[in-house]
Amino acid sequence: MRITLLLTSLFAGLSLNVQASSLFEKPEDAIEYRKAVFQLIRYQTGDMGDMLKGKIPFDAERFKQRANNAARLSAMPWEAFPAGSDKGDTDALPAIWTDRATFDKKAQDFADYAQKLAVAAESGDKKIIGAAFKNWAKGCKDCHKSFQD
């Protein structure tokens, strides 16, 4: 019951952030924004990974916070790839703009896996959490492989 409620609310709040009118005045702003989001995601991933590997003690409450941060952050960077932001201080590959449909699909998968991880974190069960974390990490790699230099 609790999981269902959480799922409902997560999905209500978490459609991908892709907006019709841009948040950014200049391509550099978009690059800076998406880098900030991915950097924050990396911290969440690192900390969750450390807990699952036993490098630091597993703390169910801390893990939940990380997974919730990750779920929200994972919906955020996608509006920050406007046309023209392929040049500059970025490792984003041109394929993002030439094969946008594939990119968008992988972005959606990644965000979905992050939401599932947040739901799994509610269980407090390391086995369920570990499986969800693995899927999400696969989603990271899968997108980087095709779209990041």
Next chain:
Amino acid sequence: MRITLLLTSLFAGLSLNVQASSLFEKPEDAIEYRKAVFQLIRYQTGDMGDMLKGKIPFDAERFKQRANNAARLSAMPWEAFPAGSDKGDTDALPAIWTDRATFDKKAQDFADYAQKLAVAAESGDKKIIGAAFKNWAKGCKDCHKSFQD
């Protein structure tokens, strides 16, 4: 009913991110992390402000996304003020570390106002949303006044 459910889930997920063991190896990492969070918050604030002022069309769905981003992000920077991160590329004032209780209280207020804004955004009512936005903006300023150079 919907609002109650959302409230419940928001508050479940959104205690402040203040962790016992640090996420950061070096003070510079913490500074970079909190700056990234505040930078992302500023984008959400700017966009919501533009919608409320009529600079760009009010889009209830977009506003909801911004408010949900803001609510999550507003719980995130607080773990990134460890001892020793008062020096370096930062405008954080020493009072954060000498008067931590006041800082923590203002941080909690700020995060609470952001959560209330996310709930208000669900209403789609610009009057309710505007009032919640004003409170949240006051929370920003109130903390900056005491703790940011």
